[in-house]
Amino acid sequence: MHLSLNPFVMMPSVVLVEPEGPANIGMVARTMKNFGFSRLVLVNPNLSEESYSYAVHARDVLKNATIVETFEEALELFDLTVGTTGKPGRRFISYRAPLYPWELRETLKGYTGEVGLFFGRESIGLKNEELERLDLIVTIPTSEDYPVMNLAQAVAVILYELSKTRPEPSVEALKPATRDEKEALVRVWAELLKVLEYPKDEERREVFVKVFRKAVGKAFLYGREVHTLIGPLRRAVKRLEEC
Ligand SMILES: C[S@@+](CC[C@H](N)C(=O)[O-])C[C@H]1O[C@@H](n2cnc3c(N)ncnc32)[C@H](O)[C@@H]1O
Structure with a gap:
């Protein structure tokens, strides 16, 4: 068959x-x-x-x-x-x-x-x-x-x-985050760690960024969610830079 x-x-x-x-x-x-x-x-x-x-x-x-x-x-x-x-x-x-x-x-x-x-x-x-x-x-x-x-x-x-997948049709509003959107989130996270100087050592910061990227990859975020997360992180970076 x-x-x-x-x-x-x-x-x-x-x-x-x-x-x-x-x-x-x-x-x-x-x-x-x-x-x-x-x-x-x-x-x-x-x-x-x-x-x-x-x-x-x-x-x-x-x-x-x-x-x-x-x-x-x-x-x-x-x-x-x-x-x-x-x-x-x-x-x-x-x-x-x-x-x-x-x-x-x-x-x-x-x-x-x-x-x-x-x-x-x-x-x-x-x-x-x-x-x-x-x-x-x-x-x-x-x-x-x-x-x-x-x-x-x-x-x-x-x-x-x-091939056994029978996926639900997607709702237009719930578009999965694109690679670029996810990378933008990772970048702002990296900026935040940098301005916080946390951890102090740059190599350790890179490890933190890698872990964050992995977590973002596994989270199946929607584009909207990524933008919601980026907003406050950007604001935090800006505030800290002004201090
Ligand atoms: C012949 S294998 C690679 C063998 C290589 N000597 C190694 O140790 O990874 C070629 C590819 O088949 C896939 N593969 C082989 N066995 C697998 C397994 N048990 N689970 C998932 N992927 C496997 C992986 O993509 C792997 O890179």
Whole structure:
């Protein structure tokens, strides 16, 4: 029996960061089409004719893929970014409370912003500094003996879970905050810490800013909420500067 998937309100993109195997890229495209996903972003990929052979009837997904040079460029495309790893739990900020795929599905229910699901290189996965830049982390529970899955299979499991989404239509007034809005909030927070000289040490302040950015990323704020939060923070910065 074939699945007839409901049209998505939330249609995440799959982002492959520096995929090394041309065959894997094709298999990911095929998997995406299997589950009704079409937006593929490739960061500096090793793409070849072989990729198209492995895509089989999903060549269109490959043809329409957005190709960018750097991880940074890919980040800029999304309002919410999700990293994937088979090895969660190593570092405090990036790995706090990784989600399971079905929890991600529930978390994204009704979300209408642009979502990027980031998958790592076959050899080294996503680097720690990349994982730190992503808003949420997802891990597929696997055997402790061998937790790391093949790239295309990991994509399949996550898309399978997400394809079960039946999101509520969004209310126009409740638009999710864009990446720029969230960054504006983080900037004003950083300014406040600076004028407060809290913590005194600049490096420690940067850690506080990172934690704040993570919290903002996980909070699924609406644009309106971000503006409501920015207002008083700006006022506080101004008052302190006048003192
Ligand atoms: C072959 S794995 C990377 C292996 C790499 N040696 C490592 O240790 O991270 C390629 C990608 O598949 C995804 N992946 C593999 N296993 C996963 C799991 N258990 N949960 C979530 N994603 C997984 C991640 O995106 C990972 O970066």
